[in-house]
Amino acid sequence: MFRPLSIFIGSRYTRAKRRNHFISFISLTSMIGLALGVLAMIVVLSVMNGFQQEMSARILGTVPHASISARQPLDDWQAVAGVARKHPEVLGAAPFAELEGMLSYRGAMQPIQLQGIEPALEAQVSSVGQHMVQGRLDDLQAGEYGVVIGEITARRFQLKVGDKLALIVPELSSVPGGISPRMQRLNVVGVFKVGAELDSSLALIHVADAAQIQRLAPGQVPSVRLRLKDLYQAPQLSAAIAGELGEGFSASDWTLTQGSLFSAMKMEKTMIGLLLLLIVAVAAFNIIATLIMVVADKGADIAILRTLGATPRQIMGIFMVQGSVIGLVGTSIGAVLGVLAALNVTQLVGWVERLSGQQVLSSDVYFVSNLPSQLQGTDVLLICGAALILSFLATLYPSWRAAGIQPAEALRYE
Template sequence: MLGLMLGVAALILVLSVMNGFDRELRQRILGMVPHATLGAYGDEGLDGWQELATEIRLEPGVAGVAPFVQAQGMLTSYGRVQGVQVNGIDPRVENEVSIISDHMQQGETGLLQAGEYNIVLGELLARFLGVSVGDKVTLVLPEASVSVAGVVPRMKRFTVAGLFSVGAELDANLAYIHIDDAARLKRMQPGRVDGLRLKLDDLFKAPELARRVAMAQERPFYVSDWTRTHGNLFQAIQMEKRMIALLLLLIVFVAAFNIVSTLVMVVTDKRSDIAILRTMGATPASILRIFMVQGVLIGFIGTALGVGLGVTLALTVTDLVAWVERMLGIQFLSSEVYFISYLPSELVWSDVGLITSAALLISFVATLYPAWRASRTQPAEALRYE
């Protein structure tokens, strides 16, 4: 019973943690990065995007559309340098495609006004640069400008207007500025953007839906979606979930083997009692049922205890790990290494039902051989030396 309980509990707990990582990937990482993007070919950018965005919003499956101007560069402050992806956004419509407004620690995205050159940084990025709200940072773009002083990199001073934290790797390498400021830095013509970001009702249909939206337009667009940028992370989590579930299921098989060995020993020890029952009129079928009931009872109690323990741990493991981290003064999941900074857990009752059914089925199958051996006991053989 103890072995079966630990196996079932471990299986429920680990699958819940893997489901939690899967949920965090969808809600946090994919809440910040676009489900899909449409952009024009070339460096001139996309013009007439307002009409295009209005048209795309009417497409089935599209939940939101927002323009963007994107650039890669370096932020410097107090002698520290950090590579960063700078997203130029329109704060008025960014909430349609991003969850950044829900995760602002200081300030707000509404402070990004055209011409003021304000910037919103990830919390880890700000900590590395040693800046806070109100401080100045310098953005250096990998493009050179020719002046009387020679060839110099393109630079611009920004004021930190806010900090966000989604508890993921994006906190260390992402920054937001106003879309007009970004276009001006990239020397794009007024009214042009790099492309449109799409938020979809079903993110798993992103490749198909993005291509369908692009094909419906008269002019050509390049199309990208989250499966190209973060799909490998999602696939890794799915594969690890299946492999870990398979490995932990072996614990249940070991526990079931213990049921077999226990019942075989009981049959061997009770041979004379079985023989006496047979001489009193017990049929092989009744002997079979006795040992099957005993094995199934062991399996049922062990599985029930495992389900109770596993569900309890799955519902409390996040707070439990956080408490251990506070007590020991350490952090098991650093956001500088992992894509989230805490241990998530999501209990899926369908997984619990599947695990319970598998454990009960394995326990039932484990009783068949010992019960069959007991039913084959011959009274004369068993009582010969009594």
Template sequence: MKKSVALMVGLRYTSARKSNNFVSFIALVSMLGIALGTIVLITVMSVMNGFQSEMQERILGMVPHVVIGERGEGVKDWQALEQQVVKHKDVIAAAPFIDIQAMFKVGRNTHFGLVQGIVPEKEAEVSIIDKFMKYGKLNNLRSREYGIILGKGLANSLGVTMGDKVSLLIADGATVSPAGISPRTKRFSVVGIFEVKSEHDAMMALIHIDDAAVLTRKGDLVSALRVTTNNVLNAQWTAFELRNQLGTEYYVSDWNYSHGTLFRAIKMEKAMIGILLTFIIAVAAFNIISTLVMVVTDKQADIAILRTLGASPATIMKIFMVQGSVNGIIGTLIGVIGGVALAINLPQVVVFIENLFEVSVIPGDVYFIGFLPSELHWQDVFVIASIALSLTVLATIFPAWKASKTKPAEALRYE
């Protein structure tokens, strides 16, 4: 019964026309502040999710999820190893590769980078590079034709385009003579250019694995086996299981060794931004304290009458907690609806602003993507809404407690 009375009177106070316009204004500001803070927090977290997903696709799509190699000079029978590895439940595909550190030379232009010998038809199963070819295609690499696919940044540095010749100077298989060590040199024709908007564009090139074997003079040996898993974030556990499965003859590593620090930094940045933006909601929630303090002062006579009619201090406290919480609930509801709508339609909104003001919000030549990504996670929405409602309820406790301490005789003395 007491709960229904507290709810009824609290809602009545909220919906009633207030005699103090200033109190009404502060209440409106606090509600709009909570709504704005919720909208901003949901939108920013969705953008962070979008950037994280794009980086995960573009960087981890080029980096092997798991690398398996044989201890020694290289893997002798990669076909047998592949058949053994793909039996694992979490492995999608595997492909061999040969890593070569090389110097690229075109005229007087030189650039140091990494050449990777691949099997084109298998590489498409373990890498995203085939989706990001700007010119040519992965199947342009054919055995003994000495074609090469360059990253766009590397191609720009060398000043080459499709059909041009690039000389590779490599130390593997170099000739040793009394005059010193002479690096092996081979001319390749550019048959493709890729662009994934990552560091690979500026330092990586692809050739056929047979051509790489000829350059390095390693015969049938390959550097290692590249493995793609069905869950890149769980690659560390998959690597652990493969390590136990294959035994000590092979070494097994995952992408966390090379790029784990980057993604841990992204997660930390996302958490810190979320904490900082939560203070927007906290500031708006503190306005509820000011509003309720003024309301309690204005309702001294009403509180006294309720007390004389038998309302307990707990009932009085609940009345004002209900009144203050309503503003927070409405503000949070508006914020969640607005934040979800904005996060879902953010790319279109950004395009509209760019067209309207003729500006580029995310220049493609500066950032690794040319658009503003947004990926809404409903668990983020739930957490943000819970934080907003919790801060709102906490903000009502002190004013409501002060109201419950009102003494009826003193409040009615001058009425």
């Protein structure tokens, strides 16, 4: 089968055993460096994807994806929910109330964000019911002022189901200053553990009790909470639903409260990826060193090829093929090992924990007890593409030097 001269000779140079073993060692080092760089990038980015997915499932599964409210409390929240459910992207809708206050127990106080929910409908819009460690959401009954608190709050106050604590909320009044505190006794009926900051800042009560605390009329709710199929469409979709409902309705979404956290995680992933790319860049510099020494070692061969009619472009192609093969082999090995490691990193960490007797991620310190990993094909393609591009760029200068060798000068001392 016909093959171009550059590819034929370049591939032969790659397979041939060189007289200079140091050059062979540098070439092997370049392949190993590329493989390790690609392996590290795939594993680290997959682990970061896993943490981001875990955070999304825990935090964004608890806070509202979007909410629809009006200037006045909603008298008929079912009508608003009906308009929202007409969109196929909306998975669920439920009445929702939100207020801030202070929890007080035996002289200790803590700021808290209270969410008023309808326990029967909460499973449609939230996953907090899946993270209950004590009690159930159904234990929240209208008029009983029950509360479900986070695990950190329960541990801080040493609370358990059945204990009572006080809620202090600010209220507008006619007293000097315009604001007076209002107190409401709450009964602990459950404890949840999401595994994030929400365990210390969030508590749940029945939406009817929240409306009573806010002094709303019976049956009124402040807003309707939505759960969406695609979280990242929340700003556009919620604004569209508010527009359909007419003037006076407004929308809010998770990007207003949690957007900075996920933007920071995205930036962190980008910066770590760029830092790990330096490993690949170092391996690419090794390819430059390898090819420069090969060019010096093959000076006589280059001169003979030139006298036989090879053009500078063909000579340049020979060494570009050789360097590209080194990059291709190293990248392929790293990609295969990286994919295998990313798919099994959770099991590998578990095996290391059992072997050493030490827990890498303690659930008492971190919000997860295992190392999550999510392999994304786009990450693998970008990493392999960047490695191959750097490998190809590393061949340009040595190949240009090889193409500039003059036959007479190269053969003078042969």
